[in-house]
Amino acid sequence: MKELQIKAAELLENGTVNLLIGFSEDLGKRPVPCFIETSAEANMLVFNQECKNNLSVYLHKKEVKDAVKIGLVANVATLRSVLQLLSENQLWSLTLTYLTVNGAGELVVLSSAEELEAYVQANFPTCRPEDQEMIDKLNAMSREERWAFWKDQLSECVKCYACRAVCPMCYCTVCTTECNQPQWIKTSAQTSGNFEYHTMRAMHLAGRCINCGECGRICPAGIPVHLLTAQMNQEMEKEFGGKTGWSLKGGYALNTFKPGDKENFIK
Amino acid sequence: MPETFEPKIVAFVCNWCTYAGADLAGTSRTKYETNVRIIRFPCTGRIDFMLLIKAFQNGADGIIVSGCHPNDCHYTSGNFHARRRWMVFKSLLDFMGFPTDRITFSWVSAAEGKKWAELVNETTDSIRAKGPFVDYRTLDYTLLTQLENEGIAD
Amino acid sequence: MELKLISTSDIAVFVDGLLKAGKVVVAPVLKQSGKVFFKPVQSFAEVATDYIQTAFSAKEVVFPKVEELFTYQHNEDGSLDIKDQLDRIPETVVWGLRPCDAAGFDYLNKFFLQENPDAYFKARYDKTTLVTISCSKCDESCFCTSVDSHPGDTKGSDILLTAMDGKYYVEVMTEKGSLLITSNSTLFTSTDTLSKDAFLAKPVTHFAMEEIKDKIQNAYASVEWKQASMGCFSCGACAFACPTCTCFDIQDEGTQDHGKRVRCWDACGLSLFTKHSSGHNPRNTQTERRRQRLMHKFKYSVENLGVVSCVGCGRCIRVCPSHLNIFENILSVTK
Numbered sequence: 132m133k134e135l136q137i138k139a140a141e142l143l144e145n146g147t148v149n150l151l152i153g154f155s156e157d158l159g160k161r162p163v164p165c166f167i168e169t170s171a172e173a174n175m176l177v178f179n180q181e182c183k184n185n186l187s188v189y190l191h192k193k194e195v196k197d198a199v200k201i202g203l204v205a206n207v208a209t210l211r212s213v214l215q216l217l218s219e220n221q222l223w224s225l226t227l228t229y230l231t232v233n234g235a236g237e238l239v240v241l242s243s244a245e246e247l248e249a250y251v252q253a254n255f256p257t258c259r260p261e262d263q264e265m266i267d268k269l270n271a272m273s274r275e276e277r278w279a280f281w282k283d284q285l286s287e288c289v290k291c292y293a294c295r296a297v298c299p300m301c302y303c304t305v306c307t308t309e310c311n312q313p314q315w316i317k318t319s320a321q322t323s324g325n326f327e328y329h330t331m332r333a334m335h336l337a338g339r340c341i342n343c344g345e346c347g348r349i350c351p352a353g354i355p356v357h358l359l360t361a362q363m364n365q366e367m368e369k370e371f372g373g374k375t376g377w378s379l380k381g382g383y384a385l386n387t388f389k390p391g392d393k394e395n396f397i398k
Numbered sequence: 399m400p401e402t403f404e405p406k407i408v409a410f411v412c413n414w415c416t417y418a419g420a421d422l423a424g425t426s427r428t429k430y431e432t433n434v435r436i437i438r439f440p441c442t443g444r445i446d447f448m449l450l451i452k453a454f455q456n457g458a459d460g461i462i463v464s465g466c467h468p469n470d471c472h473y474t475s476g477n478f479h480a481r482r483r484w485m486v487f488k489s490l491l492d493f494m495g496f497p498t499d500r501i502t503f504s505w506v507s508a509a510e511g512k513k514w515a516e517l518v519n520e521t522t523d524s525i526r527a528k529g530p531f532v533d534y535r536t537l538d539y540t541l542l543t544q545l546e547n548e549g550i551a552d
Numbered sequence: 553m554e555l556k557l558i559s560t561s562d563i564a565v566f567v568d569g570l571l572k573a574g575k576v577v578v579a580p581v582l583k584q585s586g587k588v589f590f591k592p593v594q595s596f597a598e599v600a601t602d603y604i605q606t607a608f609s610a611k612e613v614v615f616p617k618v619e620e621l622f623t624y625q626h627n628e629d630g631s632l633d634i635k636d637q638l639d640r641i642p643e644t645v646v647w648g649l650r651p652c653d654a655a656g657f658d659y660l661n662k663f664f665l666q667e668n669p670d671a672y673f674k675a676r677y678d679k680t681t682l683v684t685i686s687c688s689k690c691d692e693s694c695f696c697t698s699v700d701s702h703p704g705d706t707k708g709s710d711i712l713l714t715a716m717d718g719k720y721y722v723e724v725m726t727e728k729g730s731l732l733i734t735s736n737s738t739l740f741t742s743t744d745t746l747s748k749d750a751f752l753a754k755p756v757t758h759f760a761m762e763e764i765k766d767k768i769q770n771a772y773a774s775v776e777w778k779q780a781s782m783g784c785f786s787c788g789a790c791a792f793a794c795p796t797c798t799c800f801d802i803q804d805e806g807t808q809d810h811g812k813r814v815r816c817w818d819a820c821g822l823s824l825f826t827k828h829s830s831g832h833n834p835r836n837t838q839t840e841r842r843r844q845r846l847m848h849k850f851k852y853s854v855e856n857l858g859v860v861s862c863v864g865c866g867r868c869i870r871v872c873p874s875h876l877n878i879f880e881n882i883l884s885v886t887k
Contacts (some may be wrong), residue, residue: 159692163875166782184874188785192402193780193837269493278495282537287589289608289617289792289817296787297873309824315448318803319618319816322537327451330490334447337486348477351607351789351874353585359490366489371482385486388478390468396515456807 154206211376218381341376414464422511443476460525609795656795658708693866767886781842783874788819790868
């Protein structure tokens with residue numbers, strides 16, 4: 132990781148970047164997000180397969196936005212989410228530089244949105260095998276079995292909103308859950324309210340989620356919520372075409388339509 | 399003596415087509431089941447998917463969602479957006495194991511009073527056969543009530 | 553205090569006996585996700601044994617995540633029925649707590665049972681017996697020895713069990729614990745005091761509480777709070793997993809006809825927690841909210857209730873998506 136640390140120090144030193152978001156290691160040698168502002172701190176940066184957090188979520192944080200020139204150490208899922216955010220026009224006030232490591236272990240520096248788009252398209256991530264396995268397993272179950280599975284899972288939900296907090300696409304300044312006139316989504320963690328919340332969130336992410344899988348990975352109750360949007364994205368790609376986090380132009384499937392859209396359930 | 403179960407059906411309909419169609423069924427004196435409660439929207443494009451879930455939560459056993467035929471929307475494209483939304487929503491509910499056969503989607507035009515009556519009758523019969531939507535209403539049983547094994551109040 | 557022994561093989565008999573006697577037994581259960589949760593069990597076979605710590609605490613037993621305070625129902629004759637569950641709480645045994653969890657219950661006790669005791673908490677707590685098992689292993693997130701506790705601490709427990717070579721050393725601390733033992737007294741034999749040291753885990757001690765209590769007095773103005781909270785994006789995971797976090801919200805859910813008032817968990821980390829209806833938020837940034845959380849645990853609780861409200865269980869560190877570390881933060885702001 133010497134190369135990464137040297138490059139990061141250089142970017143901070145020459146003013147290309149005011150704030151660099153990357154990973155460092157805690158006492159237990161686990162990668163944790165870190166925020167460095169001086170080149171002297173660059174030697175705490177690490178980057179490996181264990182660095183799974185999607186750091187692009189911090190690009191919405193006020194303390195980060197104030198720095199304007201931001202450096203981001205990212206894996207390809209994170210880069211894909213930045214591309215999606217750029218296509219949704221959410222990062223217009225920031226100048227971003229990206230540092231990543233490609234399949235051959237080489238450091239790659241991306242300095243513009245176009246370079247980012249090209250890199251993401253060349254290294255586009257596919258659905259993780261363990262997630263695909265779980266989706267296939269659920270799809271093979273009967274409806275009653277699926278209901279029992281999700282009922283059991285969602286009864287564990289405590290409505291901590293960690294899934295929402297960690298998602299780069301959940302950037303609404305006032306979330307639907309915070310609307311209390313009327314109380315659209317129950318605040319208490321009853322199963323029916325949990326069901327409402329996760330359904331609502333999955334629908335708001337349909338056609339926008341870039342499948343980083345963070346929501347399911349960090350859920351304190353161990354609920355695989357990332358499978359809901361992963362499966363929906365697969366269905367939507369099949370029905371409507373287009374991939375999320377693919378191009379700067381974007382294209383949200385739920386605010387467009389084709390007169391020829393076909394379904395088999397409307398009487 | 400146990401009462402026979404009468405389902406509560408909530409219908410989300412668009413003002414210009416289906417509501418007018420239902421109106422036509424009325425003026426034609428067409429008899430149809432009275433279990434349906436109609437909610438009028440300007441357009442199916444206005445129907446938020448959360449409203450459907452809320453309806454079930456507040457005691458609906460079945461839902462009808464109906465609007466203008468594609469290409470006939472009073473606002474040109476509202477029903478096209480609604481169609482996409484329903485396709486995505488149905489696929490999500492199916493994946494979660496939600497019984498989407500309790501939701502009937504349809505296109506009913508202002509001239510199709512007969513179709514409306516048939517739709518309501520079919521839906522009511524089908525939901526009556528399925529029984530009350532107990533699965534959803536028992537989601538919130540706490541540890542205490544589970545232990546006590548209470549009967550389902552309705 | 554009574555001291556007893558029970559053989560390891562008789563533990564299952566004891567727990568199954570409690571179940572047969574009609575008690576609700578809440579114990580750690582391994583779920584499909586690989587995480588362990590406190591859940592009601594139907595037999596000892598369901599109890600998980602090989603884990604360091606559960607994902608969430610056991611505070612749900614006395615402070616549920618959703619608690620129906622009362623339900624109301626308008627009747628056809630115009631009368632109103634209001635019902636609560638206070639007299640329907642079952643006899644409950646929480647099995648397999650860690651000493652840090654039991655210390656958490658001790659704090660909950662102090663918090664909820666002040667001059668105007670919380671009737672709902674009291675009704676549940678009075679019917680609950682806490683059986684704790686000492687820790688023989690720990691991980692890098694555990695720090696009970698830094699907060700005036702240790703892996704064999706009896707604080708808050710009705711019974712503390714320590715596993716020792718084919719048997720368990722049983723310290724019966726309270727009347728409630730005694731009653732539980734008496735229900736199956738043939739399984740237990742009396743003993744003299746034994747040393748637990750060799751069987752206890754040795755978590756790293758990061759600081760001395762006395763020193764922190766002193767240094768934290770000036771920590772409010774520390775410039776380290778910003779860096780300590782940069783990774784935080786305002787979810788409630790730490791507060792909900794914590795055995796001593798007691799903040800709650802009260803919501804009315806219902807229609808004109810029937811409904812209920814519920815109490816549900818809330819978290820000071822959530823941005824809405826202190827937002828006024830005018831739109832003003834006195835803790836507008838995550839820095840202020842994180843500072844509030846840590847100062848509450850290490851300073852304000854001491855001032856109000858005489859005890860630190862952190863028990864060193866490490867759950868907040870394990871559940872945090874950004875791995876924010878409470879003891880590292882405390883060290884940096886009290887430097």
